[in-house]
Amino acid sequence: MGDPTPTNPQDETSTQPGASPAGWWGKLRDRANQLRSARRLSRWFNVDDDKVAEILAEVRQQLPTTEALLVGKPQAGKSSIVRGLTGVSADIVGQGFRPHTQHTQRYAYPSEDLPLLIFTDTVGLGDLAQATDAIITELVDDLSSSSSKGRILILTVKINDFATDSLRQIAVRLRQQFPTVPCLLAVTCSHEVYPPSQAN
Template identity: 75%
Template sequence: MEQVTQLTSGWFNVSEEQVAEILEKVRAELPTTEALLIGKPQSGKSSIVRGLTGVSSEIVGQGFRPHTQHTERYAYPSNDLPLLIFTDTVGLGDVNRETQLVIQELIGDLQQQTQCARVLILTVKINDFATDTLRQIAQQLRQRYPEIPCLLAVTCLHELYPSGTGDHPAYPPDYTEVNRAFSALQNAFGELCDRAVLIDFTLEEDDYHPVFYGLEAFRDALADLLPEAEAQAIHQLLEQGAGEKIGNLYRDVSRRYLLAFSISAATLAAVPLPFATMPVLTALQVSLVGLLGKLYGQTLTPSQAGGVVSAIAGGFVAQAIGRELVKFIPGFGSVIAASWAAAYTWALGEGACVYFGDLMGGKKPDPQKIQTVMQEAFKSAQERFKGIKP
């Protein structure tokens, strides 16, 4: 048993270098957009992140990480494979001694070479006219980087709705106070912005409908300022649903590993010794789940990965024992066991993708959905690996 373990333990190890190479290739093909959100606290920056990604306010808060003294960064859906990167200015106020530090840090970010499309998004509350600091920052950034487009997002419209207005009107709002304030802000920023748009992204408990009021106008204004590929990606995120888009992206990357792991599983299972290879095969599958977890932004210990395998394996455990018993049939039994192990490893990987995808989206994994996906994946994989000869 020890000899079998030592011989096969290296067959299914995927090195950090291999993982990095796969991710780097996919990243190079992604139409990634970096949005620099510049505005005072409570001006709607995090709401814009929620509107574009569909994640909850809790996920947004957990996702932001300190980048420099005055900025935080949030990559969606993960740092490894981002479609959107948000850089948020934190603690921005009208204190002049801080303004130059913010500008210097933003310029430092923009000086870094990147393949991402970039856009500046200035967020201003509709009833806030103390915008000297924001205009100063925008002016210096535009002078230094005129090629980076700038969008003025005017937020919190409901704060100027007429008394007694309980919900959003048809977009765009046609209220005197809103129109007057919007015109004043457009004049104040003049040539500093390429587009200006009215939005009001609220929380569900605020009871304004729709929650993301003006999202389509915001999306269209943003798309007008971005290259075609990035603009199309944002349209797909919002029109088809971020979950489907992200799920397909991560599934495509995951399947680059599943084939190698499934073939390794077939090689192990073909050893004509009933139950002798089960521990090593289990270790292979735990390694696969751990690797997929890392891809989805979940760092798991081997024991935690094993727990995930146990949680999603379901009725396949009894079948695994039957697969080992069939090895008592000389020759033919090993072929069946190899084919089954390859198909099961593939199905387990597909189930793990659903599991980790739900966690990434802030949802509780649905065991029934995972089992359905695994059953369907197992049937198709059985055809794919039918008669496999490791």
Template identity: 65%
Template sequence: MTEQRDSDLPLADSQQLSESTDKVTTNSVDFSWRSRITGVWNKATGRLLKLLPVEQVAQTTVGWFSVSETQVAEILETLRAKLPTTEALLIGKPQAGKSSIVRGLTGVSAEIVGQGFRPHTQHTERYAYPSSDLPLLIFTDTVGLGDLKQDTETIIEELVKELQVSSSRARALILTVKINDFATDTLLQVAQQL
């Protein structure tokens, strides 16, 4: 039995040899075609790059879409002149939610809102929305009226002076009142004065 297997061995070796030769031939044919295609591609792109001024086209294209700082400033000025800006004056008692409304609508920092029962706003602040470069709304967050540390009459005088200044802006007066605060007579008087 072992003799028959030995006689089969040379035949198996020759089959393996012919299979490996076929693989080498196929691999070399594949490599040959790949190298030819790669060579043609490289030559074609090289010639195309010589014919086409790619750098010049790139610079021209970038030039079309670039805007200088002075042009941006001119465009913003034109838009500011044409777009209406509305100013919203928020007035109310301390801790009535004036700064919270501004924060909720504009997304400014939470630092403008007071904590607990201590009023936070110490002087009138303006917040532009959506940006200070091109505001569509300007929120004026005022000091709480009736705060013991602030003179209410002085605050009202400042607001009246501000409202008397001629402006092309539309103005809205927003009275903020806590839902459980029924003593709103003073706010009504202030609103009538303004």
């Protein structure tokens, strides 16, 4: 029953994992295996930009996009129609319209990349400086382009606007050339003719 044999610190370190060259190699091998696994895992979640573009192009072709051509004078309630159909605020709708041609601008909803609705708005209709024929030509070109999109004409007229000759001219020409495109007449701003005593 003597004192226990004193341990040599060198003996302890020699039995610890990693203290010998074999231990170091084992650690390196384990670490390399972990890195290989991580690389394999990252490949699963890594998507090539070209592949993403290809997928988006395919989705766009199959997306049931509808184009609504809004034909009407400024302040005739076209933006209100867009807000009503999309639920988007006035600020977003106002900023969302982008120039498309000289006489039209477009707003894609919910996004430019994958639109479900495209609103094409006539710019300057009823303005003496703008020629109605030029607007008609641009709308005809738009409707003539081959597309799988559904299309609808939405004519907007303020209830108290009786100067509708240019709008009527556009509607007649477009209906003659594109009888299969549905046409909707939206009479707007009826609240402007309420009697003063009646609440809006």
